[in-house]
Amino acid sequence: MGRTLVSAIIAAHSSQKAMEGEICQVKVDFAFANDITGAPAAESFREMGADRVFDRERCALLPDHFTPNKDIASAEQTKKGKEFAREQGMLYWEVGRVGIEHAFLPEKGYILPGDIVLGADSHTCTGGALGALSTGVGSTDLAAVWALGETWLKVPPTVRVDFRGKRPGWVTGKDMILSLIGRISVQGARYMALEFGGEGIENLPMDDRFTIANMAVEAGAKTGVFVPDEKTLEYARSRAAREFTPRYPDSDAPYARREIFDLDGMGPVAAMPHSPDNVKPVRECGSPEIDQVFIGACTNGRFRDIETAAKLMEGKKVAPNVRCIVIPASYEVYNAAMDKGYLRIFTEAGAAVCTPTCGPCLGGHMGILAAGERCVSTSNRNFVGRMGSPKSELILASPLTAAASAVTGRLTDPRDVMPEEFFRNLEGN
Amino acid sequence: MTKAFSGKAWKYGDHIDTDVIIPARYLVSSDETVLGKYCMEDIDKDFVRNMSKGDMIVAGDNFGCGSSREHAPLAIKGAGCSCVIAASFARIFYRNSINVGLPIFECPEAAASIETGDEVAVDPIAGTIENRTKGMTFRVAPFAPFLQELISAGGLIPYARRRLEERRKGA
Numbered sequence: 287m288g289r290t291l292v293s294a295i296i297a298a299h300s301s302q303k304a305m306e307g308e309i310c311q312v313k314v315d316f317a318f319a320n321d322i323t324g325a326p327a328a329e330s331f332r333e334m335g336a337d338r339v340f341d342r343e344r345c346a347l348l349p350d351h352f353t354p355n356k357d358i359a360s361a362e363q364t365k366k367g368k369e370f371a372r373e374q375g376m377l378y379w380e381v382g383r384v385g386i387e388h389a390f391l392p393e394k395g396y397i398l399p400g401d402i403v404l405g406a407d408s409h410t411c412t413g414g415a416l417g418a419l420s421t422g423v424g425s426t427d428l429a430a431v432w433a434l435g436e437t438w439l440k441v442p443p444t445v446r447v448d449f450r451g452k453r454p455g456w457v458t459g460k461d462m463i464l465s466l467i468g469r470i471s472v473q474g475a476r477y478m479a480l481e482f483g484g485e486g487i488e489n490l491p492m493d494d495r496f497t498i499a500n501m502a503v504e505a506g507a508k509t510g511v512f513v514p515d516e517k518t519l520e521y522a523r524s525r526a527a528r529e530f531t532p533r534y535p536d537s538d539a540p541y542a543r544r545e546i547f548d549l550d551g552m553g554p555v556a557a558m559p560h561s562p563d564n565v566k567p568v569r570e571c572g573s574p575e576i577d578q579v580f581i582g583a584c585t586n587g588r589f590r591d592i593e594t595a596a597k598l599m600e601g602k603k604v605a606p607n608v609r610c611i612v613i614p615a616s617y618e619v620y621n622a623a624m625d626k627g628y629l630r631i632f633t634e635a636g637a638a639v640c641t642p643t644c645g646p647c648l649g650g651h652m653g654i655l656a657a658g659e660r661c662v663s664t665s666n667r668n669f670v671g672r673m674g675s676p677k678s679e680l681i682l683a684s685p686l687t688a689a690a691s692a693v694t695g696r697l698t699d700p701r702d703v704m705p706e707e708f709f710r711n712l713e714g715n
Numbered sequence: 716m717t718k719a720f721s722g723k724a725w726k727y728g729d730h731i732d733t734d735v736i737i738p739a740r741y742l743v744s745s746d747e748t749v750l751g752k753y754c755m756e757d758i759d760k761d762f763v764r765n766m767s768k769g770d771m772i773v774a775g776d777n778f779g780c781g782s783s784r785e786h787a788p789l790a791i792k793g794a795g796c797s798c799v800i801a802a803s804f805a806r807i808f809y810r811n812s813i814n815v816g817l818p819i820f821e822c823p824e825a826a827a828s829i830e831t832g833d834e835v836a837v838d839p840i841a842g843t844i845e846n847r848t849k850g851m852t853f854r855v856a857p858f859a860p861f862l863q864e865l866i867s868a869g870g871l872i873p874y875a876r877r878r879l880e881e882r883r884k885g886a
Binding site: 294309321323325326329330333334335336351352359360362363406407408410423424425426428430433434438440472473475503505508561587646650651667669670671672675676709 | 729730732734735738739740742743744757760778780781782783784785786803805806809810812815844849859860861870871872874875876878879880881
């Protein structure tokens with residue numbers, strides 16, 4: 287019997303057979319925490335009696351959640367993490383040089399095809415876009431990885447997801463993953479892995495693949511992996527911080543289930559309050575009025591996200607009643623968007639452009655919602671209170687839908703503000 | 716997690732996410748007594764005021780979904796809950812609970828039977844959950860052998876400490 291991609295990666299990192307359901311001890315290629323999870327991880331690390339992280343080039347701490355520090359308590363917490371990172375001599379980047387961990391680490395070549403990566407953040411699954419088994423854990427688990435260089439993983443059953451057909455220009459990675467979660471629910475892949483493939487993703491840009499992998503956890507999955515192809519390898523080779531060995535599923539791999547999507551007929555979708563699986567076509571959501579639009583987060587703060595939103599907003603204005611907040615996920619994205627004039631498009635339109643941070647996505651800062659306010663957001667979770675008041679509402683959508691909504695002041699299908707030609711001409715389509 | 720215990724149940728639905736267990740605005744501390752003061756605030760703002768030490772949270776499927784914040788099981792412990800019983804748990808919450816020593820029991824039958832206010836007794840060694848109010852007893856499937864080893868070592872911190880000591884001796 288063949289192996290799924292995740293099983294092949296676990297087998298390559300373990301002395302065990304890595305059969306489905308088996309708990310395996312695995313070597314870890316890279317392990318990281320952020321400003322919220324880093325300080326408690328450092329504390330657990332010391333309680334374990336550990337002196338040194340297993341490899342200073344493979345352990346990192348990235349201040350990205352409440353940074354630039356939003357208040358005294360977050361400043362103290364960030365400082366604790368930074369002091370630990372400096373004491374250990376491990377990887378650490380300051381504000382101004384870091385980005386949202388799940389955008390920054392792949393950009394810098396620290397997450398690579400075939401890797402096992404553990405991060406003390408649930409959206410660590412984003413690295414699956416590169417064909418890595420990248421998964422989130424809590425601070426104590428992460429501390430044990432820093433100390434030992436290994437962890438335990440149960441070999442999960444895999445749900446194979448195939449996208450067929452030709453993707454229309456208005457369909458982004460966000461619409462694809464929301465369509466999947468809407469179909470299988472927020473626990474449709476609980477304790478399983480998702481494996482993405484099919485001819486419909488052959489031309490899908492890496493940035494859209496990161497968006498899809500990012501939300502695997504919203505279906506309950508351990509990770510969401512893409513089978514590496516030329517696009518993956520080109521991205522990884524040009525950035526790799528070390529050597530890597532891509533892994534592949536066998537043609538007779540046993541899948542627990544298959545989900546098939548035809549892209550031809552797909553349209554923009556949104557996840558309505560208060561669950562990522564409450565997914566409907568945007569045109570069937572009743573065009574609710576909105577108070578805020580947020581374009582950014584580890585889900586949709588990459589270059590293509592910023593680019594498509596900017597192109598839609600070019601020459602238009604943000605609706606008078608709406609705050610539009612744009613946060614590129616890293617400085618690489620920020621600088622590229624600046625060079626292309628996209629940041630200027632946003633500010634001319636009346637949007638706020640902020641420094642890379644997770645910021646409002648988790649209700650941290652830079653765009654918190656009041657009771658009764660409603661936001662269209664490109665982030666990944668719309669749980670009660672996620673972006674502020676437990677009486678606020680969040681609608682999850684693609685950067686194109688978010689930008690169209692910012693312009694009209696209501697949740698809007700981008701096809702209702704732009705001609706078909708616009709979508710055909712978007713780069714990557 | 717050896718001795719039997721009992722308490723009153725507080726029942727919640729499916730997909731209770733870590734954002735409502737402990738909202739991100741409180742993630743500037745990882746002290747369980749501080750976090751415990753805000754436990755469940757965004758889904759049941761009176762939970763901490765109404766509950767008593769030793770009470771338990773009972774929920775449906777996918778308890779603890781969402782963020783990887785270990786602050787969630789810490790907040791539940793800090794509030795004084797004895798355990799969480801659910802039909803199923805999200806995977807990161809499951810690992811975190813074992814790591815920080817919050818007893819959790821996956822038992823769909825018990826989770827379906829128990830309602831808020833029921834008196835519930837749990838015997839971890841016998842692997843039973845008894846709904847004393849309704850006079851029903853349920854069996855809990857045991858943890859996988861490796862997880863039993865982790866739990867009996869006292870959690871991940873003592874386990875990792877032991878592994879490090881073994882390596883030092885071996886070197």
